[in-house]
Amino acid sequence: MAKKNIEEQIIKAAATIFVKKGMDGARMQEIAAEAGINQALLHYYFRSKEKLFDAVFSEIINNFLKSVFSSISEKDNFKEFLYDFIVSYSQNITEHAELTKFILWEFQRGGKLMIKSLREAQLNGDSAPDFIIRKIEQAKKEGVIRPIDAQNFLLTLLSTVLYPFIARPIFENIFQIPDMTDAAFIDKRNQEVFDLLWSGIKQN
Amino acid sequence: MAKKNIEEQIIKAAATIFVKKGMDGARMQEIAAEAGINQALLHYYFRSKEKLFDAVFSEIINNFLKSVFSSISEKDNFKEFLYDFIVSYSQNITEHAELTKFILWEFQRGGKLMIKSLREAQLNGDSAPDFIIRKIEQAKKEGVIRPIDAQNFLLTLLSTVLYPFIARPIFENIFQIPDMTDAAFIDKRNQEVFDLLWSGIKQN
DNA sequence: TAAAATTTTAACTGATTGATTAAATATCAA
DNA sequence: TTGATATTTAATCAATCAGTTAAAATTTTA
The missing domain is CATH 1.10.357.10 (Tetracycline Repressor, domain 2)
Structure with a gap:
């Protein structure tokens, strides 16, 4: 699967969780589960929770x-x-x-x-x-x-x-x-x- | 010091921290430090973080x-x-x-x-x-x-x-x-x- | 004054969590 | 086809954190 699709999938899942719980309340494992991927991929693509949050909000x-x-x-x-x-x-x-x-x-x-x-x-x-x-x-x-x-x-x-x-x-x-x-x-x-x-x- | 004063002191400190960081972002140790007391007292008086949060916002x-x-x-x-x-x-x-x-x-x-x-x-x-x-x-x-x-x-x-x-x-x-x-x-x-x-x- | 009750403290516990890692797999380029 | 690169995974780590505990100190009660 192309890289672009994984990133979009992550952003969509992250949006769902961040909207609901905010950055502090959201859990990376929950975002990964929502996106259907391994948690380590979140860090692979976005480096940190905060960078992911910024990307989603932007x-x-x-x-x-x-x-x-x-x-x-x-x-x-x-x-x-x-x-x-x-x-x-x-x-x-x-x-x-x-x-x-x-x-x-x-x-x-x-x-x-x-x-x-x-x-x-x-x-x-x-x-x-x-x-x-x-x-x-x-x-x-x-x-x-x-x-x-x-x-x-x-x-x-x-x-x-x-x-x-x-x-x-x-x-x-x-x-x-x-x-x-x-x-x-x-x-x-x-x-x-x-x-x-x-x-x-x-x-x- | 009277019990009432300790509770008020806690609520005032907790308000400061909770307003700024929300429940998920606030740290009990930070609230205790702001109130000038031991962290265990937070639980002694309010049982849990969430109960403290509710008391403050009420x-x-x-x-x-x-x-x-x-x-x-x-x-x-x-x-x-x-x-x-x-x-x-x-x-x-x-x-x-x-x-x-x-x-x-x-x-x-x-x-x-x-x-x-x-x-x-x-x-x-x-x-x-x-x-x-x-x-x-x-x-x-x-x-x-x-x-x-x-x-x-x-x-x-x-x-x-x-x-x-x-x-x-x-x-x-x-x-x-x-x-x-x-x-x-x-x-x-x-x-x-x-x-x-x-x-x-x-x-x- | 002594016992009981309440308050306070330092230390600790177990669970959680973001981030990392080594290794496996897949894809790409030469 | 092979080596390089990118992607993915399960397992793990170290730090953090809410909450608990045993004991000490203080206050209250009889």
Whole structure:
């Protein structure tokens, strides 16, 4: 079997275990068993547990961000852009199962990997956050939305869409939501978030 | 030294280590050193690492929620209530240092402790979330705000205030914010969040 | 004051764990 | 076809770690 396949098999198995248990809680023997290989191979291919962990996280976060940025709307109309962003961002989140658990581990590690990836991601020559901030500034300039702090708005936008998924067990239990990844719930949620944010910023 | 003092000393030391490293990453010897005691005492007082962990997190989350709920505004005017909630909630978050890291660990554990504490916290006979939802429904009924989904709004409200603190390293880096717990930043943020949310729901 | 109970300590135990190793097997290159 | 290289394996190692123990010290109780 080609080397490449073994590495991918390891990364997939490691992702499953690391997502669930974190680096400290995961066991190399368990990862090996999940991958169907001998434990020594983990060290042969990745040298150490920590290097394996980094490799796994790099791949997951890069895949996610790549997917997010490739689906960012290119519409000039800001209202439509905002709506499309909310829909595609939450769709990306639900499609990348377990991503939110990765995010939790990454936050505990200080977020360096995520920061690096966010900075490197480019949209029309801008970093992704700058691209969106530029859109917001443009909409202000055109009088489409009222004068808001663009950074603050983006902070709110990202928080509002992502955080419910991160805190999913809490919210599902407290609000008795059967399944927050259910399409009907997400559609309604996206619409409510859009209505709230758009109403909150549109020029009257 | 009284037994009570030793237990408190242990819990304080354990909190420091557990918040930083999680249960799997923390070492009992390190906790003992931090508390200035013999490691065997940890087991004498708390039986096991996991029981110690539970005791520590119970105390942290209960202290936080108690503080949050005791400072929830009692104003009848919904606009004022909303503003006060935003301010006091974010103030509670910044006052309880390390809380956000605790939240990360708790999410990874499924959030059971947080759920339990949220359900048990009572405000005027309601659970805390229900109390706020009732306020929102009342404001709708009075025509103060437009017909929104109360649960969804509360989801957004909690997400918008809390999440930036959870993802603080990411946001400080990406947006080049020197210190998100700086009073000036928080004041501005609270005002922007309030303006956005209020504009988003007020009846025109 | 002495016995009982509780607390504390240094030393230790057994299990676990990431990493390593020697050897076998498979693949590749000359 | 043979030697070199890469891959794989079972067994092993040394360090780590939560938890335990016997004994000493301290506190409490009668």
